[in-house]
Amino acid sequence: MSQKMVAPAHIPVLVEETVKALAVQPGGRYIDCTLGGGGHAAAILEHSSPGGQLLGIDADPEAIEAAKQSLETYSDSTLLINDNFVNLEAICYKYDFLPVHGILFDLGLSSLQLNGRGRGFSFQHRASLDMRLNPNQELTAADIINTYPETEMAQLIKTYGEESYSRKIARRIVQERPIKTTLELAQIIERVIGKRRGKIHPATKTFQALRIAVNHELEHLELALKQAIKLLGYEGRLVVISYHSLEDRIVKQIMLQESKDCICPPSTPTCVCGHTASLRLINKRVITPSPPEVQINPRSRSARLRAAERVITQDEHYSIVERLCSTSEIKANGNGWRRPTLLKMLRTVFDAA
Numbered sequence: 001m002s003q004k005m006v007a008p009a010h011i012p013v014l015v016e017e018t019v020k021a022l023a024v025q026p027g028g029r030y031i032d033c034t035l036g037g038g039g040h041a042a043a044i045l046e047h048s049s050p051g052g053q054l055l056g057i058d059a060d061p062e063a064i065e066a067a068k069q070s071l072e073t074y075s076d077s078t079l080l081i082n083d084n085f086v087n088l089e090a091i092c093y094k095y096d097f098l099p100v101h102g103i104l105f106d107l108g109l110s111s112l113q114l115n116g117r118g119r120g121f122s123f124q125h126r127a128s129l130d131m132r133l134n135p136n137q138e139l140t141a142a143d144i145i146n147t148y149p150e151t152e153m154a155q156l157i158k159t160y161g162e163e164s165y166s167r168k169i170a171r172r173i174v175q176e177r178p179i180k181t182t183l184e185l186a187q188i189i190e191r192v193i194g195k196r197r198g199k200i201h202p203a204t205k206t207f208q209a210l211r212i213a214v215n216h217e218l219e220h221l222e223l224a225l226k227q228a229i230k231l232l233g234y235e236g237r238l239v240v241i242s243y244h245s246l247e248d249r250i251v252k253q254i255m256l257q258e259s260k261d262c263i264c265p266p267s268t269p270t271c272v273c274g275h276t277a278s279l280r281l282i283n284k285r286v287i288t289p290s291p292p293e294v295q296i297n298p299r300s301r302s303a304r305l306r307a308a309e310r311v312i313t314q315d316e317h318y319s320i321v322e323r324l325c326s327t328s329e330i331k332a333n334g335n336g337w338r339r340p341t342l343l344k345m346l347r348t349v350f351d352a353a
């Protein structure tokens with residue numbers, strides 16, 4: 001297999017459930033913050049036709065290239081941007097793409113990345129310890145493995161990998177330095193904690209921890225979710241699919257907190273926080289893949305979907321539009337996302353609601 005992204009293709013997870021949770025409607029405007037191979041994006045575009053528009057973001061330039069091809073038939077309705085979703089709000093203002101009807105985060109990695117040799121995400125292929133989603137980032141997994149002090153490394157493996165053997169693993173890593181490849185690292189971990197524990201490879205948690213640290217995944221998720229809420233228009237939907245408990249905890253906490261009118265500690269006799277709900281939870285329980293989906297696509301087994309709807313007044317909605325109109329960054333021409341069209345569409349959609 002070449003260094004580039006090639007088959008096997010990524011199978012999107014919980015597609016029907018995602019389209020339903022986003023309440024995709026014809027003519028709607030959607031953002032896919034984790035474009036990957038474009039599977040969810042294609043489903044959103046199909047259901048938002050005619051007139052739907054999609055802004056797709058991915059930190060990985062190879063994912064953008066892959067999605068450009070898979071979404072070629074929708075090229076008039078899509079705007080694909082290679083950036084980190086931590087810059088979501090700035091991207092939307094830059095391209096006049098707000099408010100929107102729905103925003104999707106399908107977190108983690110695509111099969112294209114996991115199977116792509118040379119990226120260092122998988123302990124099943126020999127590769128240098130890279131793990132950067134965007135090759136322009138500086139920090140790599142090799143930097144962490146070969147330079148971090150033992151205690152800091154143990155802490156990282158424990159916090160981001162929830163690995164109970166973190167100290168033993170960190171000690172052995174430091175002893176065995178320099179470590180150059182994914183397979184070397186996986187073998188070292190296997191020597192420390194033994195063969196497979198159940199179905200999980202012994203290196204799974206350490207690799208997860210490294211990937212999270214290299215890409216600042218949890219910090220970026222929290223910041224991006226807060227921005228996403230502000231970008232949703234009237235009854236806009238936020239849908240997040242996460243694949244491990246650290247991500248899901250952040251999603252759950254933010255959605256829960258934002259669905260409450262008061263977030264004072266329970267011991268406070270009267271509300272002093274002044275917080276008002278900006279979301280309404282759509283599904284009280286997480287949505288998980290059905291057994292047949294897991295059978296067809298075993299990688300879907302850990303997926304957990306949460307969805308919420310923006311609670312917003314008409315005045316708030318129009319003030320977002322007005323803010324957009326007064327933005328000096330609005331470009332008079334280019335890429336079809338022009339202000340007059342946007343305003344006309346927003347008012348039509350909103351007035352019909």
Ligand SMILES: C[S@@+](CC[C@H](N)C(=O)[O-])C[C@H]1O[C@@H](n2cnc3c(N)ncnc32)[C@H](O)[C@@H]1O
Binds near residue numbers: 038057083
């Ligand atoms: C599970 S895949 C998405 C697959 C996609 N839904 C599909 O149907 O093909 C996750 C994607 O999110 C991207 N990603 C992860 N973190 C990101 C971030 N902070 N900013 C932008 N993209 C990110 C990854 O590069 C990867 O392509």
